Amino acid sequence: MSAKKMVCKNKIRYGILDRKEVVYVTTDGKYNIEFIVDKDMWLNHLNKYNWTASMANNRATVKTSIKGTTKSVHTVICEIIYNEEDMWGRSVDHINVNKYDNRVSNLRLVSHRINSMIQQNYENIKIYETQNICGKTQYMSHFMINGKRYYKNSVNKEVVEQFINDNIHNIFNKREQAIKDAEKKERIYELKRSIKGMLENNEHNELNDILKDLLGIDILEKSILPNK
Template sequence: MERIISKNSFYYGEKEGEPCVVFLTGGKYKYEVFVDIESWNSYLHKYHWTISKNGNYLKVKTSINKHSHSLYKLILENEYEELDYWGLTVDHKNRDPLDNRKSNFRIGNSKLNVMNISSKYAADDMHLIYEQGQKVNGVKKVYGYKVHTNVYDETKYKHFKTIEEAKAYRDNELIPYIREMYAELIKKSRDVEFERGLRDKLKNGEINEVLAVLKKYGIID
């Protein structure tokens, strides 16, 4: 076997009687994460994995081209056909976000990742804008503003010196981009659902049902 070099320490172990790789996350939080051996040896070892923590919620992630990418999503993209996961929810059967073996994935009901452009901060016009500063002698000193959001899989993050610059960027560039991307995702969702249904019917030998639908809408005579 080719020697595997990784930025995360790891060892070959097992989980629930199945052989797997156990790696330790880097950064502030140290957790053991479980993945399939083939996935680790093939591509997962190439990235530096860390943990983000929000209360009891844990997310195993890495950075690819300066964008945050979750572990389970990278596995899906590499090991499943897009038709099998796009627009669907994915959870962990044992509810352990650190157990990312494929046998622990469950692909669930259809879900379009809605990019909401409404906000509880709309009243003071600070939606997607965050003050950057620090407290000096108990008084917060603001030295700039950041505009930050996730547009589906893409992270949008930009700093500005003034609130006027931040709002102009948000209103004239970011929100129109979010609306454009959302419209594209709606279309892709329809396309994927159609192709997924067609594929499943053909796999089940339901050719007559497919022909009936095509005739109904005048695609064929």
């Protein structure tokens, strides 16, 4: 007897974004969150499942259940487009910082450490509603990027929105540069750790084979390292 097939209850609407066909999907259940996916990804893969949302710390996570395991929509998509080796030890970053934009072009893999760093810096780019001492409503945006503090406070929400818009290009340029710098440093550290580990374990031949394959350098032939 075949297993019961999950019925998709999500409301959808089709649209065009950046000249490509997309699907706007609304989560089913208590929280109705609209998220974006590529049309072909929806039709070929994602419409097999029912998508819901959970809420924690004013943040919604779009998720489904696959073979008894709860998975977020961006994780499901990345498991389709990447292999296990690519996914190992890495997190999914939304390039435009919109967690509900799950188009393939907006998803990339970064290390857990880099993901933690950029989330701390960029998830707070939003507008907060507060009350001043006179009881009047105020709107505030306050965040830090690469050591530079951005701050705007006004009784006019449009003023704060304009402040963010005026700085958004600079903000995302700094974000991309911070990621590139962190990834470069991470690659260097990983390479140093790998070479150090191979030397400590007398894996000279293995290291020699790698350098010959990548750079055409035979360190044993040049007597740079002793044979085992």
